[in-house]
Amino acid sequence: MDDLWQGMLAALRLIVALDADLFEIIGRSLYVTLTATLIASAIGLPLGAWLAVSRFRQRRVVISLLNALMGLPPVVVGLIVYLMFSRAGPLGVLGLLFTPTAMIIAQCIIITPLIASIAHQALRDLWAEYHDLLISISTSRLTRIRTLLWDGRRALLTASLAGFGRAIGEVGAILIVGGNIDHVTRVLTTAIALETSKGNLAMALALGLILIALAIGVNLAVHGLSRTERTPRW
Amino acid sequence: MVDLLPLTVTDASVRKGGRTILGPVSLTLSGPGTTILLGPNGAGKSTLLRLMHGLDRPASGSFSWAAPRDIAHLHQAFVFQHAILLRRSVLDNIAYPLIAHGTPRKAARDAACDWLDRIGLTAHANRAANTLSGGERQKMAMARALIREPSVLFLDEPCSNLDGQATAEIEALLQDASAHGTRLVMATHDLGQARRLATDVLFVHKGKVQEHAPATSFFTGPATQEARAFLKGDIVL
DSSP: OHHHHHHHHHHHHHHHTTOHHHHHHHHHHHHHHHHHHHHHHHHHHHHHHHHHHOOOTTHHHHHHHHHHHTTOOHHHHHHHHHHHHSTTSTTGGGOOTTSHHHHHHHHHHHHHHHHHHHHHHHHHHHHHHHHHHHHHTTOOHHHHHHHHHHHTHHHHHHHHHHHHHHHHTOOHHHHHHHOOOTTTTOOHHHHHHHHHHTTOHHHHHHHHHHHHHHHHHHHHHHHHHHTTSSOTTO | OOOOOOEEEEEEEEEETTEEEEEEEEEEEOSSSEEEEEOOTTSSHHHHHHHHHTSSOOSEEEEEOSSOHHHHHHTEEEEOSSOOOOSSBHHHHHHHHHHHTTOOHHHHHHHHHHHHHHTTOGGGTTSBGGGSOHHHHHHHHHHHHHTTOOSEEEEESTTTTOOHHHHHHHHHHHHHHHHTTOEEEEEOOOHHHHHHHOSEEEEEETTEEEEEEEHHHHHHOOSSHHHHHHHHTOOOO
């Protein structure tokens, strides 16, 4: 209990002091995870919609695979991305290892299946509702996908936020591909891991509380924005 | 308007869950006017409509229009028993079929505004579709179906849950569409409505077309025992 107090006090001190290092780390955490969430949403949401409106032989296999990939271990993803981008790896020439870009790529791989799977589940129900009408109007598959994405946008927000939540708290993959280099690739979660291993528990806890506050803040901000919509019930 | 008729259905049947729920049916629809499908609940009226529109696939047999099937489908519309509401405003619901087929947004919205005016829902243009009453929803669905000026319009008991006023408004829209050359094919079990609108009647019972006759001869002297009982108001089993 005493540690918790110490942590809260340390967190307060850091914030009140406008600690430059702290704000740099927060900024990098947000940059990496928000970018990864945007890219993963751009891939995962249309993929989920496409799965909802398409009927093909291997559909069940693809959906099962997607659900299984939701539980992809971040450490393994980190290791694979590391091998791809390491100097001897196939993409080594790009020189991306130990950069925020590599961290974004790793997080994209982790959360795209999650976002696609949640999107598919939400849009499957909407498609059941719309099916007869959209078939009757002879819409193209692209039009069906676009209609579902637009009309299901509130449910899809949840899918993206779930992806954001998984990525912002993730440490295994970004530690491996980013390397936790001060002023280059250090983010909140890797800093917490470092401070904990140094035995600096109060600082680790302070960073942890800030991380949680950040996640809550982003969720509140997104929900605040979406509440401005015209039709609250949808 | 593209001429899709005659529609010829040959020995078509529809199976669901391993059970034949319609057919085999054979029929021909041609000429202008309004075909009314009559019959008790569960007779297969909805399934027959869905088959002709291409929403249900025939398990056996076939049907063909005077045009290739995908062209024919583009010039048809369907009004469902319960209006399917897109999660959009009333205006955007009505404009949707035009936008889905490439009409610029502005022009589609203008056309939808004209329709809103015709169905008396201008004041509700920007409300979410699910805030409309039952009658208003069905009028919105009618406008959405008619906005692309279909050659053939299918209707599955569009007035089944509506009061007299709303029914009269829907029927006025139907007669107007018919006067402008849209062929109507409509299921109902409201005999009064059938008499008001029909030029010919398809009597459907137990998944089969029992009788297909011009309205006047059907209502004055139905050929089958079941149709006679149905017209008398007896319960047809």
